[in-house]
Amino acid sequence: GAVVSQHPSWVICKSGTSVKIECRSLDFQATTMFWYRQFPKQSLMLMATSNEGSKATYEQGVEKDKFLINHASLTLSTLTVTSAHPEDSSFYICSAGAGQVGQPQHFGDGTRLSIL
Amino acid sequence: QKEVEQNSGPLSVPEGAIASLNCTYSDRGSQSFFWYRQYSGKSPELIMFIYSNGDKEDGRFTAQLNKASQYVSLLIRDSQPSDSATYLCAVNPQGGKLIFGQGTELSVKP
Secondary structure (H helix, E strand, O other), X not given: OOOEXXXXXXXXXXXXXXXXXXXXXXXXXXXXXXXXXXOOOOOOEEEEXXXXXXXXXXXXXXXXXXXXXXXXXXXEEEEEEOOOOHHHOEEEEEEEEOOOOOOOEEEOOOEEEEEO | OOOEEOOOOOEEEEOOOOEEEEEEEOOOOOOEEEEEEEOOOOOOEEEEXXXXXXXXXXXXXXXXXXXXXXXXXXXXXXXOHXXXXXXXXXXXXXXXXXXXXXXXXXXXXX
């Protein structure tokens, strides 16, 4: 089945640090990947849609200068949390679909980000 | 009105019983419907997907879709303690992005 790999699993760093999270589709090509954030006891919140070779599409209220997305190849998207602060601490998850629009999305294992 | 609604639960069922999880959605143009299972601290895992009205069965899981009523459900037969998790309903109204419900927490008691 479709496998999505996300790295790193855990990040603990000081306030003001920028953190990069990678999302890879291992056995398929993904022109579109999605980035979510999840706070404890809450559902997934879509942050942005990552499009290969073009700019990401951000959801309302998500700061594009704060959360930089790069989708340079058909198997890799990266999310960089710039100048992270404690309120950015959350569970970040990416997803990708192997098929056409409307086909199932498969999730990476997520990255737990803790900003001290 | 939220686009995708689920009862947050917790829903508690005894081991061996049928667990019934429900979801309603607001966009009549939605074409694809998904159920994900999420264990605490983990990312969501795809359980079932359904596109057509009616039932779709996969092992102990059955997804049911009624587009006229804008309703999709997930039945888990012979529930096991390992089924205890949060179940997320997701709908694909248009394009590639999914709209998630808030999830229903299921607890299966031994």
